[in-house]
Amino acid sequence: MVVTPELLSFFPLLKLLPASSLLALVQASTVEKFARRAVVLNAGQHEHNVCFLFEGRLQGVDFTVDGREVGLFFVEPGDVCGEIALFDRGVQPEYIIVLSPAVVVWVPLENLRAAMLECPPLVSNLGMRLAQRIRQLTLQRSLLxxxxxxxxxxxxxxxxxxxxxxxxxxxxxxxxxxxxxxxxxxxxxxxxxxxxxxxxxxxxxxxxxxxxxxxxxxxxxxxxxxxxxxxxx
Amino acid sequence: MVVTPELLSFFPLLKLLPASSLLALVQASTVEKFARRAVVLNAGQHEHNVCFLFEGRLQGVDFTVDGREVGLFFVEPGDVCGEIALFDRGVQPEYIIVLSPAVVVWVPLENLRAAMLECPPLVSNLGMRLAQRIRQLTLQRSLLxxxxxxxxxxxxxxxxxxxxxxxxxxxxxxxxxxxxxxxxxxxxxxxxxxxxxxxxxxxxxxxxxxxxxxxxxxxxxxxxxxxxxxxxx
DNA sequence: AAAGGCGAGTGACTCTGGTCACATGCGCCG
DNA sequence: CGGCGCATGTGACCAGAGTCACTCGCCTTT
Missing domain, CATH: 1.10.10.10 (Winged helix-like DNA-binding domain superfamily/Winged helix DNA-binding domain)
Incomplete structure (x- = not known):
C-alpha cells in the first residue's frame, strides 16, 4: 500500500493540517503491517516516527522490573501513538503491541513536529490529547x-x-x-x-x-x- | 502578601513570558495561605485558577469510589498544578491537598491561557510538562x-x-x-x-x-x- | 483428521498482606 | 508541665487472591 493524502486525511488529527503540509508529510510517510503480538513502539527508546493506526487494534503496555506485564490502554483505528515525543523529544513511555493484526502509517517525528509548530490548531489538538491521556491514566490509577x-x-x-x-x-x-x-x-x-x-x-x-x-x-x-x-x- | 512581578518571576514557567504579559497577570493574581490537609484543587471541578506553589508541599491524590485515598505525586515550591485545563478547559483530574502549610499564587486560568497563546515558548514548556507527567504516571503505574x-x-x-x-x-x-x-x-x-x-x-x-x-x-x-x-x- | 495453540473454566492449596488492637515516642501548644 | 495529636512500631488473626495443575472447547495450521 502506498501513502496518499487521502490516507493521511483518514486521521482526524492530520486533517487539521493545511494541504501543503499534508503533501509534504505524504512524501516522508510509510505504511507497515504487523502481526498479532508484534511490538510497534519500544518503551525507553527515542522513536523516530509517530504511529497512526489505520486498521487493527493495539495496546499500550509496560513491564515491571520483574517482567510482569502491565496493561495501560487500547488504541483503535484513527488513533495516534508515540505522539508524546512531539512535545519533548523524549523517550517512548510504554510499549505498543499488536492485539489484532494492524496496518500502521509511520510519519517521521521531526517532519510532524515541524508541521505542528506552524499549525496552532494541531498543537492545541495534541495538547488536548495529552490532557485526555493524563485524565485517563489518573482514572485507571484510581481503579487499582x-x-x-x-x-x-x-x-x-x-x-x-x-x-x-x-x-x-x-x-x-x-x-x-x-x-x-x-x-x-x-x-x-x-x-x-x-x-x-x-x-x-x-x-x-x-x-x-x-x-x-x-x-x-x-x-x-x-x-x-x-x-x-x-x-x- | 501582595503579588508583584518579582513574585511571579519566582516560577520558571512564568519567566518565559514577556514583561508586558507578566504585568497583566500580576493584576489578576492573588496569594492564599493553606493549612495542612486543606484542599487546594478539587477533582472533577472546572477550576478557574492555575495554582503556583510558592512555599510548602502539596500532593496530588484521588479517591476510589469506596473512599480510599490514592496518592499520585508531590508538588514542590516553584511547581504548578491545575495546568491541564489550560489545554482543554476540562475538569481537574485529581485533588490537590496540602502536606505542609503552603503559600499558593492563584493565576486565573483564562488570563494565563491568553498569555500562553501568544507565547510559543510557554506552550512548548507546558507541553513538555504534560509529557513529563504522562511518563511519571506510567512509571508509577508500573510500580503497582x-x-x-x-x-x-x-x-x-x-x-x-x-x-x-x-x-x-x-x-x-x-x-x-x-x-x-x-x-x-x-x-x-x-x-x-x-x-x-x-x-x-x-x-x-x-x-x-x-x-x-x-x-x-x-x-x-x-x-x-x-x-x-x-x-x- | 490430527496437532497445536490459545482462551476460558475449575478445584485445591498456600501464604501474603490487610485489619484490628494495641503500645510507644515525639513535638506542639495552651 | 500535662495533654493531645500524629507518626511509628508490633503482634495475632484470617480472608482473599495468587499459584498450580488440570480440563474443555474452539480456532488455525499441517
Missing part, C-alpha cells in the same frame, strides 16, 4: 486502589461501554472485548480471578458472551451498581 | 504491578532520590520524606506493611532516620539492588 476485586472488574467494564449507551442505562455491548488475560494485566489481577468474577457476573446475567467479538451487557444499571459499590457480588 | 511488596517500596524510595545522587551510587538523602502513610497510599499498601518494610530496611542499614525531615540512605547500591529485584529482602 479499590480493595474489592469484583468492583474493580465492573468499573473496568463500565469504562469500556460507549458513552451514548451509558446514557439510557438499558442494555449495552462491548465490541472486541479484551480477553480475561488482558483485563487481568490492566487491573493487577491474575487471569483466574478475572475468570471467576466473570462467572459470577454471568450467573447474575450482568454479562453474556456473544461470540468472540461481542460482550453483551443486558443490565447496565446492575453493572453500574456493582461498579460504584452500592451493590456487592 | 510488582508482586513483591518490599521491592515496590524500594523502587518508590529510589524514585525519590535526586538524580545527581543516583549517579555516583554512594550514600543519598531524601529531604522531607513522605510519611509511611503517604507512601502506603501511593503504592496501594497498608500503612503497617510500609512500616514493616522500613523496619527490615533499617536493620539492613539501607535507610536511616535522621529527624523528621531527612531520611538517610547509606547504601544506594543496596537500595538499587532491592529495587530492581537482583536482591531480595
Amino acid at each position: 486502589g479499590m480493595p474489592n476485586i469484583a468492583q474493580r472488574v465492573c468499573c473496568q467494564l463500565w469504562l469500556l461501554v460507549e458513552e451514548h449507551e451509558k446514557a439510557h442505562m438499558k442494555e449495552g455491548v462491548i465490541k472486541n472485548p479484551p480477553t480475561h488475560m488482558e483485563i487481568a494485566i490492566m487491573l493487577n489481577l491474575s487471569r483466574e480471578t478475572v475468570t471467576r468474577v466473570f462467572q459470577t457476573l454471568q450467573q447474575q446475567d450482568v454479562v453474556r458472551r456473544d461470540g468472540a467479538s461481542r460482550l453483551q451487557l443486558p443490565s447496565l444499571s446492575l453493572l453500574k451498581a456493582y461498579a460504584d459499590g452500592s451493590r456487592e457480588l | 504491578g510488582m508482586p513483591n511488596i518490599a521491592q515496590r517500596v524500594c523502587c518508590q524510595l529510589w524514585l525519590l532520590v535526586e538524580e545527581h545522587e543516583k549517579a555516583h551510587m554512594k550514600e543519598g538523602v531524601i529531604k522531607n520524606p513522605p510519611t509511611h502513610m503517604e507512601i502506603a497510599i501511593m503504592l496501594n499498601l497498608s500503612r503497617e506493611t510500609v512500616t514493616r518494610v522500613f523496619q527490615t530496611l533499617q536493620q539492613q542499614d539501607v535507610v536511616r532516620r535522621d529527624g523528621a525531615s531527612r531520611l538517610q540512605l547509606p547504601s544506594l547500591s543496596l537500595l538499587k539492588a532491592y529495587a530492581d529485584g537482583s536482591r531480595e529482602l
Whole structure:
C-alpha cells in the first residue's frame, strides 16, 4: 500500500493540517503491517516516527522490573501513538503491541513536529490529547486502589461501554472485548480471578458472551451498581 | 502578601513570558495561605485558577469510589498544578491537598491561557510538562504491578532520590520524606506493611532516620539492588 | 483428521498482606 | 508541665487472591 493524502486525511488529527503540509508529510510517510503480538513502539527508546493506526487494534503496555506485564490502554483505528515525543523529544513511555493484526502509517517525528509548530490548531489538538491521556491514566490509577476485586472488574467494564449507551442505562455491548488475560494485566489481577468474577457476573446475567467479538451487557444499571459499590457480588 | 512581578518571576514557567504579559497577570493574581490537609484543587471541578506553589508541599491524590485515598505525586515550591485545563478547559483530574502549610499564587486560568497563546515558548514548556507527567504516571503505574511488596517500596524510595545522587551510587538523602502513610497510599499498601518494610530496611542499614525531615540512605547500591529485584529482602 | 495453540473454566492449596488492637515516642501548644 | 495529636512500631488473626495443575472447547495450521 502506498501513502496518499487521502490516507493521511483518514486521521482526524492530520486533517487539521493545511494541504501543503499534508503533501509534504505524504512524501516522508510509510505504511507497515504487523502481526498479532508484534511490538510497534519500544518503551525507553527515542522513536523516530509517530504511529497512526489505520486498521487493527493495539495496546499500550509496560513491564515491571520483574517482567510482569502491565496493561495501560487500547488504541483503535484513527488513533495516534508515540505522539508524546512531539512535545519533548523524549523517550517512548510504554510499549505498543499488536492485539489484532494492524496496518500502521509511520510519519517521521521531526517532519510532524515541524508541521505542528506552524499549525496552532494541531498543537492545541495534541495538547488536548495529552490532557485526555493524563485524565485517563489518573482514572485507571484510581481503579487499582479499590480493595474489592469484583468492583474493580465492573468499573473496568463500565469504562469500556460507549458513552451514548451509558446514557439510557438499558442494555449495552462491548465490541472486541479484551480477553480475561488482558483485563487481568490492566487491573493487577491474575487471569483466574478475572475468570471467576466473570462467572459470577454471568450467573447474575450482568454479562453474556456473544461470540468472540461481542460482550453483551443486558443490565447496565446492575453493572453500574456493582461498579460504584452500592451493590456487592 | 501582595503579588508583584518579582513574585511571579519566582516560577520558571512564568519567566518565559514577556514583561508586558507578566504585568497583566500580576493584576489578576492573588496569594492564599493553606493549612495542612486543606484542599487546594478539587477533582472533577472546572477550576478557574492555575495554582503556583510558592512555599510548602502539596500532593496530588484521588479517591476510589469506596473512599480510599490514592496518592499520585508531590508538588514542590516553584511547581504548578491545575495546568491541564489550560489545554482543554476540562475538569481537574485529581485533588490537590496540602502536606505542609503552603503559600499558593492563584493565576486565573483564562488570563494565563491568553498569555500562553501568544507565547510559543510557554506552550512548548507546558507541553513538555504534560509529557513529563504522562511518563511519571506510567512509571508509577508500573510500580503497582510488582508482586513483591518490599521491592515496590524500594523502587518508590529510589524514585525519590535526586538524580545527581543516583549517579555516583554512594550514600543519598531524601529531604522531607513522605510519611509511611503517604507512601502506603501511593503504592496501594497498608500503612503497617510500609512500616514493616522500613523496619527490615533499617536493620539492613539501607535507610536511616535522621529527624523528621531527612531520611538517610547509606547504601544506594543496596537500595538499587532491592529495587530492581537482583536482591531480595 | 490430527496437532497445536490459545482462551476460558475449575478445584485445591498456600501464604501474603490487610485489619484490628494495641503500645510507644515525639513535638506542639495552651 | 500535662495533654493531645500524629507518626511509628508490633503482634495475632484470617480472608482473599495468587499459584498450580488440570480440563474443555474452539480456532488455525499441517
